[in-house]
Amino acid sequence: MADSAVKRVAILSPGLIGGSIGLGLAARTPGLRLTCWARRAESSAAAVALGAAHQVASTPEQAVQGADAVYVCCPVGAVGDLLDRIAPHVGPECVVLDVAGVKAPVPDWSRRLVQGAFVGSHPMAGSERSGIEFARADLYQGATWVFTPLEGDAPWAVSRAVGLAEALGARPLICTVEEHDRWAAALSHLPHLLAYALAQVAQDRVPSAGAHMAGGSYRDGSRVAASSPAAWTEILMANRREAADACTAASVWLAEAAAALTQGDGAALAALLDAAHTGRLEVGPC
Amino acid sequence: MADSAVKRVAILSPGLIGGSIGLGLAARTPGLRLTCWARRAESSAAAVALGAAHQVASTPEQAVQGADAVYVCCPVGAVGDLLDRIAPHVGPECVVLDVAGVKAPVPDWSRRLVQGAFVGSHPMAGSERSGIEFARADLYQGATWVFTPLEGDAPWAVSRAVGLAEALGARPLICTVEEHDRWAAALSHLPHLLAYALAQVAQDRVPSAGAHMAGGSYRDGSRVAASSPAAWTEILMANRREAADACTAASVWLAEAAAALTQGDGAALAALLDAAHTGRLEVGPC
Numbered sequence: 269m270a271d272s273a274v275k276r277v278a279i280l281s282p283g284l285i286g287g288s289i290g291l292g293l294a295a296r297t298p299g300l301r302l303t304c305w306a307r308r309a310e311s312s313a314a315a316v317a318l319g320a321a322h323q324v325a326s327t328p329e330q331a332v333q334g335a336d337a338v339y340v341c342c343p344v345g346a347v348g349d350l351l352d353r354i355a356p357h358v359g360p361e362c363v364v365l366d367v368a369g370v371k372a373p374v375p376d377w378s379r380r381l382v383q384g385a386f387v388g389s390h391p392m393a394g395s396e397r398s399g400i401e402f403a404r405a406d407l408y409q410g411a412t413w414v415f416t417p418l419e420g421d422a423p424w425a426v427s428r429a430v431g432l433a434e435a436l437g438a439r440p441l442i443c444t445v446e447e448h449d450r451w452a453a454a455l456s457h458l459p460h461l462l463a464y465a466l467a468q469v470a471q472d473r474v475p476s477a478g479a480h481m482a483g484g485s486y487r488d489g490s491r492v493a494a495s496s497p498a499a500w501t502e503i504l505m506a507n508r509r510e511a512a513d514a515c516t517a518a519s520v521w522l523a524e525a526a527a528a529l530t531q532g533d534g535a536a537l538a539a540l541l542d543a544a545h546t547g548r549l550e551v552g553p554c
Numbered sequence: 555m556a557d558s559a560v561k562r563v564a565i566l567s568p569g570l571i572g573g574s575i576g577l578g579l580a581a582r583t584p585g586l587r588l589t590c591w592a593r594r595a596e597s598s599a600a601a602v603a604l605g606a607a608h609q610v611a612s613t614p615e616q617a618v619q620g621a622d623a624v625y626v627c628c629p630v631g632a633v634g635d636l637l638d639r640i641a642p643h644v645g646p647e648c649v650v651l652d653v654a655g656v657k658a659p660v661p662d663w664s665r666r667l668v669q670g671a672f673v674g675s676h677p678m679a680g681s682e683r684s685g686i687e688f689a690r691a692d693l694y695q696g697a698t699w700v701f702t703p704l705e706g707d708a709p710w711a712v713s714r715a716v717g718l719a720e721a722l723g724a725r726p727l728i729c730t731v732e733e734h735d736r737w738a739a740a741l742s743h744l745p746h747l748l749a750y751a752l753a754q755v756a757q758d759r760v761p762s763a764g765a766h767m768a769g770g771s772y773r774d775g776s777r778v779a780a781s782s783p784a785a786w787t788e789i790l791m792a793n794r795r796e797a798a799d800a801c802t803a804a805s806v807w808l809a810e811a812a813a814a815l816t817q818g819d820g821a822a823l824a825a826l827l828d829a830a831h832t833g834r835l836e837v838g839p840c
Binding site: 392393394411412414439441443447448450451452453454455456458459460461462463464465466467468469470471472473474476477478479480481482483484485486487488489490491492493494495496497498500501502504505508509511512514515516517518519520521522523525526529530532534537538540541542543544545546547548549550551 | 678679680697698700725727729733734736737738739740741742744745746747748749750751752753754755756757758759760762763764765766767768769770771772773774775776777778779780781782783784786787788790791794795797798800801802803804805806807808809811812815816818820823824826827828829830831833834835836837
């Protein structure tokens with residue numbers, strides 16, 4: 269649970285992720301003071317109107333002053349610059365977290381702070397929608413929240429970061445930066461690439477009249493192709509070595525399946541499906 | 555709606571699909587008499603116990619005697635033999651439907667009947683589970699039910715087949731055998747292949763400790779990899795030319811995405827994602 273030293277939390281760039289952090293903390297930890305800052309004034313106003321923050325700061329520097337915890341929720345490519353801006357204003361006992369889907373930059377981000385402590389984190393929740401209007405107080409209930417502490421990170425900072433996630437109902441998972449990025453490539457980045465691939469192949473082959481033939485497998489398989497291509501280009505490029513590796517492996521698997529089909533080799537196809545089916549990871553219900 | 559001439563319906567090999575037909579017709583068309591036959595006596599007994607049939611026939615020949623409509627629900631590879639068995643016993647005013655996921659064999663199946671009329675059909679509902687214990691009276695409510703009538707098929711037979719689907723709450727979609735198989739490859743067979751590919755790549759890269767990192771995109775993307783590899787080998791092999799074509803297209807798309815990632819070419823990746831995203835088919839909610 270959140271430690272009692274946490275009185276003030278700042279949320280920078282609240283969208284679906286940051287807005288849901290604000291809504292969840294407001295609902296679950298009474299007494300906490302939530303300040304937000306967003307590049308667009310309408311977003312800050314929406315955060316307060318929705319109850320995801322109590323007050324608006326006009327600059328990120330102002331937002332983090334006196335904060336005990338800061339969530340940096342901007343896109344991955346903007347985290348470094350935002351950290352540079354707030355670094356001189358972060359107090360010595362403040363923990364700063366990112367929520368980006370790629371953790372390779374964490375050592376660099378960590379070095380940018382001059383006081384306080386940075387902890388890399390990635391809440392495994394969200395949806396194909398973005399924007400604070402989709403934020404939900406229960407978005408993290410039962411979700412996994414990954415933390416990638418570096419050797420030498422202050423134990424109090426990691427503990428505080430984990431405690432806040434637990435206060436939001438999330439289950440913490442601690443791993444290394446490298447593990448996170450390899451696992452995320454297989455479990456999040458590849459499913460998105462496969463969804464975009466499915467959306468492309470289907471639109472090339474099926475006229476709109478035939479779209480009514482789509483059943484649950486197409487809907488589920490293509491769901492996240494509704495995600496923002498710009499946002500996903502950025503996420504994938506930030507983890508491009510691992511994402512390319514997983515993507516190539518899927519491409520090769522599919523080429524093997526296509527070859528078995530073309531050659532009429534049912535035994536080879538069955539062996540591919542059977543191995544994939546039998547060894548699939550146990551992940552429980554959504 | 556089902557025409558009033560339909561008094562007796564036979565369901566051969568009731569599993570998830572046939573059992574749900576029986577449950578739905580029993581609930582929605584009082585007065586209809588439902589007879590089932592299954593290769594395994596326990597399945598027939600389960601169909602009656604669940605309310606998916608009123609009586610059990612000890613042979614398929616006996617099941618179809620006096621029937622106004624017959625659903626042949628066995629796996630695609632067994633349809634031809636079963637049709638040969640029942641053909642001498644099907645009455646002149648009886649419609650016989652298959653429910654297989656591939657329609658290329660429909661002209662062959664149609665020729666096997668000596669009386670009555672065969673209509674190829676494919677209800678676009680189901681799940682990764684199989685077996686009559688998962689049958690539901692509302693499985694077809696709002697689902698698309700595809701019919702692939704051949705030139706020269708008797709209008710009364712097509713009309714009766716469509717009417718029964720409407721009685722089950724399904725929306726009929728009429729197309730050719732070739733259209734069905736091409737569309738099904740993109741909208742059903744490819745999503746299954748992608749799910750198996752994802753399940754394989756993920757298990758190769760993520761230990762069970764990391765499986766908690768799986769979020770909605772992995773769960774949705776891999777869901778149908780829980781489907782029976784044997785059943786899906788049979789379905790894919792029955793439509794292998796179209797399935798291979800869609801599978802190859804997806805493999806090529808993923809290889810292009812992997813190349814863009816490897817080369818650090820964000821513009822090329824963005825173009826791929828954007829085209830897939832922008833043109834994706836409108837299919838509505840599940």
